[in-house]
């Protein structure tokens with residue numbers, strides 16, 4: 279089973295962090311239209327995880343995706359990493375986001391992805407918060423270590439049920455492959471851009487479970503441009519040294535030239551479903567149960 283997902287946030291970043299360059303909005307919309315047309319052509323439905331503040335300020339973008347028949351999920355309210363928020367702040371963030379998205383589409387939202395997969399050992403309570411807010415399916419776990427966290431002790435690499443407190447939630451982790459004894463993602467984001475397409479196809483075709491995830495920014499051709507120190511420190515919450523900003527620039531820009539075409543080739547080479555459909559197809563009585571109770 280292969281799941282296709284997109285994280286929609288560029289309009290929000292543009293308005294509140296990148297300087298509200300008006301000329302960029304039609305550019306983002308152009309990419310979104312190309313994605314929606316591709317999905318129509320392939321007959322695929324995807325899950326689009328949307329930032330709540332986007333739904334508030336750009337409801338037409340969210341409605342457009344919704345009316346084309348795709349699932350709308352939640353991608354937090356302001357794209358603040360969950361491990362930077364207290365439990366109470368995360369609760370407010372999730373509740374505000376769901377209110378804005380549900381208001382835009384007139385429908386309940388039950389799927390969630392954390393910004394930058396920011397649920398790990400230190401904030402496992404996040405699953406309980408999500409379940410309390412009505413989220414049934416989550417796709418936030420990166421079950422290995424990575425630059426900004428990850429959840430290496432999670433204990434499952436395929437869809438499973440998380441039990442925490444008296445709540446439970448269905449988890450769809452990011453799928454990984456292994457090299458040099460270390461697990462890493464290959465089917466989305468910067469990893470997809472860095473790896474050759476033949477490699478991604480090979481790993482995906484031999485796996486029982488795949489979770490592909492893209493941002494419009496992953497698929498846009500971008501010239502190498504370094505963030506200024508203020509933006510960098512504000513967003514990444516680490517010192518904006520030349521080295522840190524340089525590394526981020528390389529990671530954020532490399533491989534963007536052919537990325538959209540490669541994503542299209544990948545989508546046309548495999549069968550994909552969205553989270554909503556995957557939830558129906560999985561026999562949850564047979565999946566692993568991860569009990570996080572007692573560890574928090």
Ligand SMILES: [Zn+2]
Nearest residue numbers: 285287393394
């Ligand atoms: Zn995101």
